[in-house]
Structures are given as structure tokens and as C-alpha cells.
Amino acid sequence: MKKYIIDLKVVENRRIHELYTLLIMTPIDGSPLPEMLPGQFVQVAVDGSKTTFLRRPISINNVDRDNNHLWLLVRNAGEGTRALMALKADDNVNVVLPLGNSFGMPFSVNDKILLVGGGVGVAPMLYWGAQLKAKGFTPQFLIGARSAKDVLQLEEFEKIGKVYVSTEDGTMGEKGLVTTNAVLASKIDKIYCCGPAPMMKAIAKVAKENAIDCEVSLENMMACGLGACLCCVENTVKGNVCVCTEGPVFNINELTW
């Protein structure tokens, strides 16, 4: 897929949580956003950060074709992302996109599909869920969070399919981690998962034990996002491969977890 460097304008910075913001952006020249696939990410240039200079890799949260909007869900993870969270409407942002591979299609429209997101890991699941639904699949979601207030974009997910929630303190949905949610005991044919590494590993274990096909989206630290620096490697059955080009989505069978 052809990659682009484009200037986007912030349409809205929607502060959805103390630690998270939703950036809604559109090309400054009004041109249509390039083709982007669910699971892919973008590299956002950060202006106004005192000490960082590298771009920040951010998952594609949604591509709203009707309005020509790109949605990025940004977590406060340090000085670079803090500068992104401080963006205001009409600010310009330079972005390289689209990067990485994408989620693989399920086998059949009758498959029971579960999209699992933890924390900011819900980000790619929104775009993927919407695409699956548009293609006739019936995606269901399992969202994990510390507390009810940390469940991100719940209304958006509920527009697409049934949502199961696990919170560590039990303030919403089931109490506990996503791995103990009752939905995992039902018949599932395919799991897609994105979240903190311990969560993805735990889900991968459940998937393996129950012979469920499972893809995970990794977020290893990276510099270039283009497969040039070889910093973001994951150890796979094929050896060290770049998460930015061979991933971020991997079938768990490719990983050495």
C-alpha cells in the first residue's frame, strides 16, 4: 500500500478521559484521506515537545469517510503524547500513513467473532468492528478497564455490536480481568485482541487452550515505523521481525509466547 506524508488539521480534540483524548482530524487541503485498513497505524509528528523529536505511532481508531475524518485515540504516555493531547482545533499535524499490516478476515459470516480491547488497546477495535459489521459479520466486543470511568468509547462500540465489559473493581460489567469474562466460555471462532502485553498474553493462552484462532496487535517501541531502524522487533517463529511492517497484527501462532 502506498504511504503518504500529509498535513492534517485538528477538527476536534475531544478529551474523553483524564488520560485519553480523541483527536479528530482532516487533510488541510480537503483531499480525501488515503485508503487505510483496520489494524494499521500512523506516525504523528510532535511539535512543541521540549525533549522528544521522534514521531509517535498511533493506531487508527476510525476513518469517518462521510466527513473525511481520521480518529486517533491518544493516551498520555509521556512528553510526546502529552504534546499531542494539548493540540487544539485548527492546529496542523504532520502524519505518515498508513503503516503496518491489518487484521485478517474471519472465515465465515457465521463465525462468532470477539474483539478484545484493554485500555487504549480498544482503539483499533472500533474501526475493525465497524468494517466487520459493514461486511456482514457480527462482531462482539470485550472491553477491559480498571474502573467504569476507564471504559473508553462504550457508546461507539454499542452502535456496532454487543459489548461485554470487565472492570478490575467491578464498577461496570463483570469484576475481574477480561480473561475471566463469561463471554470467553461461550463458543468463539475468532479473537482479535489489543491491549497491554500481559493482557494479550493471557488472552492468547485462553485462545490456545480452546483452539480459537487469535490475532493480537502489538505496540512495541519504535522509531521509524517504516522497517528501516529495526528497533521494534518481536521475536517470532521466523526470528526477529519488525512490528511496524510485519505487524502490528500477528496471529498468535507466529509468536513465541
Added chain:
Amino acid sequence: MVKLGVNIGGLNLKNPVLTASGTFGYGEEFADFIDLNRLGGFVIKGTTINHREGNPYPRMAETPSGMLNAVGLQNKGVDYFIDNIYPRIKDVDSNVIVNVSGATIDDYVAVCEKLTPLDKINAIEVNISCPNVKQGGMAFGTTADGAAQVARAVRKAFPKTVIIKLSPNVTDITEIARAVEAEGADAVSLINTLLGMAIDVERQRPYLSTITGGLSGPAVRPVAVRMVWQVAKAVNIPVVGLGGIMNGRDAIEFMLAGARAIQVGTANFVDPSVTMKIIDYMEDYCQRHGISDINDIVGMINQ
């Protein structure tokens, strides 16, 4: 019309802008963003005789105005390059320079011998300065004797342009530069990364799997400019300058210090199209200063 062409130890470049090894893949990764044919050349990722997996993750940490890396020369080996990569890039209208690394002198020689027959490869850059592997890197590059041994061997094994890439992690870089010049090196490039380290104080452990790594980016630039200036005065062969060049201004700074060509490294990660902007800037700079040939600014501060 400004003349931007330069010559590096027999290798003609259409302009002084090269890309630094390990920051530009095999060039193809950047083809969506720039016209590779416009580059003076690009330097291929460090290539060894055998496949190398490199170091374990995590391999990078961002530091103030810089980044540490500890990739450890991950590459699929010279045969893979020749069979799979070379055919795809050999028709580019630019110079393709292969960065050669080894753990032993024999390794360097073996890679050189395999590269010699390739028509498109008119120059190699010899890495005696990688801080991230125990051998094949700084072990050779930190003593004049070690550097001379490698330079002597590759000089015999590779009949075209030999550029030796120097380590800044030494007491006197001019001594190393003079040693490789005496063995017939056609040019030197400097600096490779500075050995550095960073610790996650909350988790109380180093950021890198290897604990230490190579620092690059704008943080190292003043050190690099100083070393280029020192080496350019110490040797008669051309100097290729690199270290934290982020834009055209920085590139000119290295040339004024004595570099005849420059390499862009970490900046490619920030702006994949930066090399094109640097070439444009050089032309504009020369016009603004009434310079018709960019060679005239090389080492200008010493004149």
C-alpha cells in the same frame, strides 16, 4: 546553476547527500516519499557474512534530542542481499554503498569479495565502530592497530572505493583516521553513534536489553562537527560527516567543518522526505552566498 557534485575517493556523487547505514533500510522503504534517484547515494544496512538476529527487544529509547539504539547488526547476510535485495535496487540512478561489518578480519574480507563483482556497488563503507556487538564493531575501531588491520585487509579485498566508518568512542579520533589513511582507505565517514545508557527509574532497570547502546540524533551533533573538523585537518582523504543532521543547515555546518559529503541518519525516522529538503537547501544556500560549486565550502572555516 550551482554545482553540487562531489567526489569521495573516486566515487562521484551528484550531490553530497547520502543516507546513513541502518537508518534507511535498503532504500525501498522510502520510495513512497522521495525520489531515490535524486540522492547522492544511500548506504545499505550493516551487512555481515552470515545472518544475524541482532539483540533482543527492547532496542531503543528516546532521550533528550536523541535516541539510543542497540539493534546489533540484524541482517540476513551478504548472500541474501546479493540474491534478493540487489536485483531490486541495482537500477537506481544513484550510488548504492554497502556497509560491511564483521567479527573477524576474515569476515570483512569474505563480504568484500562477494560484493566486488557487483557492478552497482562501487563503494563500501566499513563498519569498525558499531557499539552494539562485542566484536566486529568497536573492538577494531578503538585502536589504531585494529583499525589499520581491517583497512589493510579490505583494501586488498575490494578494488573500488573504500570508506572506513570511524567510532567517536576513542581518545583521539585523528589517530585512527591517519592509521586507515596510511593503509589505503579512500575516505573516512564519522561519527558512528556515541556509546550511551539510560535507565527507567520507576522500574529501576535499563531501557535497553543490552544496557548500553548507541546515541544518535541532534544531541550528538556538536561532538560530530568537532570530530569532523579535527579529522579533516588531520588527513588528506575526503571526510564524510554525519551525526544528528536534521536539516539543510546542519548539513552545511558539517561541510564548513570539512566534510565533502554528509549522511542523514536519525532524521529519516522523523521526516522520511528530509533528504530531498536538504538537497534543495544546499542549492539555495549556495545561491544565497554566491557559491557556484559546493566543493568551495568544504572546510571553509579553516581557510
